Amino acid sequence: MHVPHLLGDSFICEPPKILDLEGGFRFHHGDLVAPFTIVYETYGELAADRSNAVLVCHALSPGPHVAGRYSRDDAKPGWWDGMVGYGKGIDLAQHFVVCVNFPGSPWGSTAPNSMNPATGRPYGSTYPWFAVEDMVESQRIVAEHLGISRWKAVAGSSLGGMQALMWAAMHPERVGALICMAAAAAVPVTGVAWHLIGRKLVESDPAFHRGDYYDAAPGSDAMLRGLQLARMVGHMTYLSGAAMEAKFGRRRRGGTRQFEVDSYLEYQGQKFATTYDANSYIRGQAAMDEMDLTEQFGSLEAAFAKFRGATLLVSFDTDWLFPATEIGRLSDHMRRAGVPVHHLAISTPNGHDAFLLDYPLIVPAVRELLERA
Amino acid sequence: MHVPHLLGDSFICEPPKILDLEGGFRFHHGDLVAPFTIVYETYGELAADRSNAVLVCHALSPGPHVAGRYSRDDAKPGWWDGMVGYGKGIDLAQHFVVCVNFPGSPWGSTAPNSMNPATGRPYGSTYPWFAVEDMVESQRIVAEHLGISRWKAVAGSSLGGMQALMWAAMHPERVGALICMAAAAAVPVTGVAWHLIGRKLVESDPAFHRGDYYDAAPGSDAMLRGLQLARMVGHMTYLSGAAMEAKFGRRRRGGTRQFEVDSYLEYQGQKFATTYDANSYIRGQAAMDEMDLTEQFGSLEAAFAKFRGATLLVSFDTDWLFPATEIGRLSDHMRRAGVPVHHLAISTPNGHDAFLLDYPLIVPAVRELLERA
Known part of the structure; x- marks a missing residue:
C-alpha cells in the first residue's frame, strides 16, 4: 500500500x-x-x-x-x-x-x-x-x-x-x-471581448516585437508592460464588484492618494508578467475564444x-x-x-x-x- | 412669444x-x-x-x-x-x-x-x-x-x-x-479600477509623450492607439452582457473569423480617439474618481x-x-x-x-x- x-x-x-x-x-x-x-x-x-x-x-x-x-x-x-x-x-x-x-x-x-x-x-x-x-x-x-x-x-x-x-x-x-x-x-461575447482587448494590449507594446521579444528582453526580470496591463484587465474580469468593495473599497494607500486597488492590480499584473509568457497568454486566450x-x-x-x-x-x-x-x-x-x-x-x-x-x-x-x- | x-x-x-x-x-x-x-x-x-x-x-x-x-x-x-x-x-x-x-x-x-x-x-x-x-x-x-x-x-x-x-x-x-x-x-472601486487601467493604457503609448503629443501627432487624422484601447475598455464598462449578447453574440464578420464585437470595439475606439483629447480623457476620469x-x-x-x-x-x-x-x-x-x-x-x-x-x-x-x- x-x-x-x-x-x-x-x-x-x-x-x-x-x-x-x-x-x-x-x-x-x-x-x-x-x-x-x-x-x-x-x-x-x-x-x-x-x-x-x-x-x-x-x-x-x-x-x-x-x-x-x-x-x-x-x-x-x-x-x-x-x-x-x-x-x-x-x-x-x-x-x-x-x-x-x-x-x-x-x-x-x-x-x-x-x-x-x-x-x-x-x-x-x-x-x-x-x-x-x-x-x-x-x-x-x-x-x-x-x-x-x-x-x-x-x-x-x-x-x-x-x-x-x-x-x-x-x-x-x-x-x-x-x-x-x-x-x-x-x-460568451463579453469574455471574448475582454480577451481581444488583452491581446491588443500585449501586441501594442513595442517591446513585444510581434512575438519575437526574447532577445530584446533577456533575463528573468524582464517584463512586458503590455502583458502586465493585459493581466490587470484579465484580473478585473476574475473579481466581483462585491469582492472588490470588501477588499479595497475606495481606500488609499497609507499617506498617499494612490488607491489601494491600483497598487494591488499593478502588483498582480507584475507578478504575472514576470513569470508568464506573452505568446502563451495570447494563444491560450485565443484557444478559449475559438472553442x-x-x-x-x-x-x-x-x-x-x-x-x-x-x-x-x-x-x-x-x-x-x-x-x-x-x-x-x-x-x-x-x-x-x-x-x-x-x-x-x-x-x-x-x-x-x-x-x-x-x-x-x-x-x-x-x-x-x-x-x- | x-x-x-x-x-x-x-x-x-x-x-x-x-x-x-x-x-x-x-x-x-x-x-x-x-x-x-x-x-x-x-x-x-x-x-x-x-x-x-x-x-x-x-x-x-x-x-x-x-x-x-x-x-x-x-x-x-x-x-x-x-x-x-x-x-x-x-x-x-x-x-x-x-x-x-x-x-x-x-x-x-x-x-x-x-x-x-x-x-x-x-x-x-x-x-x-x-x-x-x-x-x-x-x-x-x-x-x-x-x-x-x-x-x-x-x-x-x-x-x-x-x-x-x-x-x-x-x-x-x-x-x-x-x-x-x-x-x-x-x-465605486470597480469603476475607479477601470479608469486607472484606461489611464495607464493612454500613458503607456510611447506616442503620448507624457501628454505633450500634439507636435508628434499633428493633423486631424492623428490617433493615439493608447487612447483607442482605453476607450475600448471604457466602452465595455458602458455595455451590459445581455446587450452584447443580443447585439453581437459570438457572430463573426461575414467571410472572416473576426468576431463582430472586435470590429465594433475597434470602430468605437477609433471614432473616439480621432475626436477626443487624451489629456482631457485621463483628467476627466481622474476628476470623477477623486470626487x-x-x-x-x-x-x-x-x-x-x-x-x-x-x-x-x-x-x-x-x-x-x-x-x-x-x-x-x-x-x-x-x-x-x-x-x-x-x-x-x-x-x-x-x-x-x-x-x-x-x-x-x-x-x-x-x-x-x-x-x-
Whole structure:
C-alpha cells in the first residue's frame, strides 16, 4: 500500500514527469513541432485495473502542478490543493490524478519560449496558434503512455472546464464522469471581448516585437508592460464588484492618494508578467475564444449525443466570464442530449475565481459525484 | 412669444456661446489659467423672473451641445435630444436649458489641447488636473453672467450626475430640484479600477509623450492607439452582457473569423480617439474618481444637510459603473439628511448608457419632478 508523505494540510508530491515525443506533436490546425516535450504530474496510485484515474485539466495561468508541495521548504502547494489531496474532494487515498501541461503553456511542455533546435532561438512568433483540441490530444497521449484507456472522471475549471467538455464531446466513451466549473461550451461575447482587448494590449507594446521579444528582453526580470496591463484587465474580469468593495473599497494607500486597488492590480499584473509568457497568454486566450461546441458539432445536443457520464456543472453567480445563466443553458442542452447533469449554482462574492476559494461549497458535490462514478 | 424652429423630432438650436474670462480661471487645486474661454449653449427662453432655468451637466465624452441641430443639414442632434426639446422630458416650451462645457473638456472651453498664449504651444502636460468642483464653478460663472441666481433644476447623468450632486452639496440654496442618473456621490472601486487601467493604457503609448503629443501627432487624422484601447475598455464598462449578447453574440464578420464585437470595439475606439483629447480623457476620469462627498463632508448626511430640493435618482440594473445598490445607498443617506428623494430603479439591458436610450422609462419621472418643482 502507498504511504503518502503528509505535510500539514498538504503532502509531498513527486516531481513533474517528462514525456518526449521524438516524432513531435501535430497540432489540430496542421502544424508539426518536433521534437516535442510534454510535462505532466501524477498524484496518488494507479489501481491495478487502472479504473481510478482522474484527469485534471489546468486553466490558462496555472500549470500541471495541481496539488502538494515538492519539498518541505516549498512555499506554496499546487493550485488546486484545496480540492485534490488525501481526504479532500478528489481523494488521493482512492484516486490517481493526472494533470498535463498543455502544448503552448509555459510550464514545461514545449512552448513559444522554448528553444527551436532548428534555429537555436525561441519559437516566438512561429509557434502555432493552438486549440483546445490540442490540449485534449496531449492528455490522450499521456493517457496512452500510462495505459489508461478510460478516465474515471475528467475535471477542470475555466479553460480547464472547457477541456473537460471537449473530452466528453471528442472521446465520450473514455470519460466516466465530468466535473466542469466556471466554464461553458464557448466563451460568451463579453469574455471574448475582454480577451481581444488583452491581446491588443500585449501586441501594442513595442517591446513585444510581434512575438519575437526574447532577445530584446533577456533575463528573468524582464517584463512586458503590455502583458502586465493585459493581466490587470484579465484580473478585473476574475473579481466581483462585491469582492472588490470588501477588499479595497475606495481606500488609499497609507499617506498617499494612490488607491489601494491600483497598487494591488499593478502588483498582480507584475507578478504575472514576470513569470508568464506573452505568446502563451495570447494563444491560450485565443484557444478559449475559438472553442465553440455548437459551431463544431452543429448543436450542443449533437456534441454530447454519445456521452452518458455523470456530470457536475458548477456556476458562480458573480462570475462575469461564464455567467450562471450560460452554464444553466449548457446544463439544459446536455440534459436534452441524455446526459445526467447536476448544475450546482453557487452564490458567492468570489467571482470567476471562486473555484480556487469556495472549497466548502464545491467539495461535497465533487465527492458525491466521484462516489457515484 | 418664442417660436421654435422645429425640425422633425428635433429643432434648430442656436450656435455655442462664448464667455471670455480675461482674468482667467482659478482651478480648485490652485492653478490659474489665463485668459480662459468658457463655451456653453442655451435652449429655450429665459423667463423674465429667471425662474425657469435648468442646468444640464454633461458627462465625460459629450460636450455642451445637449439638444437640437445647428442647421437642417446637421447629421446628428445633441447628445440628450431624447430628453431635452419641445414637448420632451425637459420641455423647452417651459424651460431655459443651459449646458456649460466644463474646463478641460475639449469641446470649446480652454482645454489641454488649447494654445497657451505664453508659449505658443498647446498646454498639454502643463494643463491642471481639474476637479468636479471646477465644473460646478464654471457653471456658476455662466449662471452669474446670465443673471440666474437659482436653478429650477440641475440635471445630469454619469459624470454629469456627479456634478449635479456636487451642486446640491456646494450650493444647496441655488438648486431647486435635482435629477441625477447613473451616478453617485463617489465612483465605486470597480469603476475607479477601470479608469486607472484606461489611464495607464493612454500613458503607456510611447506616442503620448507624457501628454505633450500634439507636435508628434499633428493633423486631424492623428490617433493615439493608447487612447483607442482605453476607450475600448471604457466602452465595455458602458455595455451590459445581455446587450452584447443580443447585439453581437459570438457572430463573426461575414467571410472572416473576426468576431463582430472586435470590429465594433475597434470602430468605437477609433471614432473616439480621432475626436477626443487624451489629456482631457485621463483628467476627466481622474476628476470623477477623486470626487467623494463622504470624504469631503464627513458623511453624506452632512453633504446634503442644507439641501431640500425635490430629487430624482435614476439607476439601471445593468450599470456596472454605478450599480443600483450604490444609488439605493445614496438615496437612503439623502433621505436621512432630509431630502425628498425618489429613487427610480430601472430594469434594462442597456447598461450604464441607458440614460441615452431608455427615454420612455425615464422621461415621465423627469416631467413629473419638473412639474412639482
